[in-house]
Amino acid sequence: MSIILGIDVGGSTTKIVGLRNGEMIGAIQVRAGDQMTALFGAIGNFLCERHANLSDVSNVVLTGVGASFIGDEPIYGIQTRKINEFLAIGQGALRLSGLDEALVVSMGTGTAFVKASKNEINRIGGSGVGGGTILGLASQMLGKSDVDAILALAENGKLENIDLMVRDITGCEIPSLPSDLTAANFGKIRSTASESDLALGIINMVFETVGMLAVFALRNEKIRDVVLTGTLATFPQAGRVFSQFTELTGLNFIIPDNAVFATAIGAAVSPN
DSSP, rough: OEEEEEEEEEEEEEEEEEEEETTEEEEEEEEOOHHHHHHHHHHHHHHHHOOOOOOGEEEEEEEEEGGSSOOOOOOBBBBBOOOOOOHHHHHHHHHHHTTTTEEEEEESSSSSEEESSSOEEEEEESSSSSSHHHHHHHHHSOOOOHHHHHHHHHTTTOOOGSSEHHHHHHHBBBTTBBBTTTTTTTOOOOTTOOHHHHHHHHHHHHHHHHHHHHHTTTTTTTTOOEESSSGGGGGGHHHHHHHHHHHOOOOEEOOOTGGGGGHHHHHHOOOO
C-alpha cells in the first residue's frame, strides 16, 4: 500500500509522519530558516530514512501555522491538501490516546486548548504561555536560547530556591493541599539561586500555568481526560508536574507516546 504523509509545518520546526495501511511507519522533525526549506527537507529526509521513493507516496496532507505560506499546487506532483490545524490537533490526540473524547492541550510556542470527540472538534481557547515563554525568559535571565541547554540546566535545579511553597506560608497541614504545592512561582528567589534553579523555575511555571488553564477549561464539562501534545510534552519535567495535577484534581492528564507528532498524525489520518 502507498504512504500518506502528514506534515505539521510550524514556525521553526516541521514534523512529518508517514502512515501505511493506517499504521505509522516513521516520524522525523526538521528545523530550517523558512517553511519551504523545512517542508521539502522533511519530505526528503523521511523518504531517505525509510528507503522509499516519491512514487510510494499517494497523498500529502499539510497543517500547522506554516502551511498558509505554501501554495495549493501538488508537491512533487503528489496529491496535496491542507486541513485546519485544530482539527489535526484533536484527531491526532484521540488517535494516540485511544480515547473517544478529551480536552487536548497542544503545547508549542503558545498553547492551544481543543475539545475533541469522535463527532466534533472545536478550539475552545488558547494561551500565549508556552515554549516561546520558556525560550524568551531563559534568553533574558540565563543568556540561553537553546532548548537542550535549558533542559540540561534544569536537570539539577531546585524549586525550593525559586518558588514560594504552601509550607512556607502555613504553620500547619491543610487537608487536600500538599505542603510542596506552589503558592507563588518565583515568589522566593534566593540570592544563592543558581542558573539551574532558574531554568527549572521557568519550565515549572509554564507547566503549572498550562495545567491550571486545563482544569479551568473543564470546570463545567463532563470530560475527565486531558491529552497533552506538542514539543513541551516531551520535557522531562512534564511527567512530574502533570502527575501532580492528576492527583490534585481527579482529571486524568495523559502524555501519549509520540506526543510531539500528534498534529502531523492528525493530518495524516484525516478523511479526504
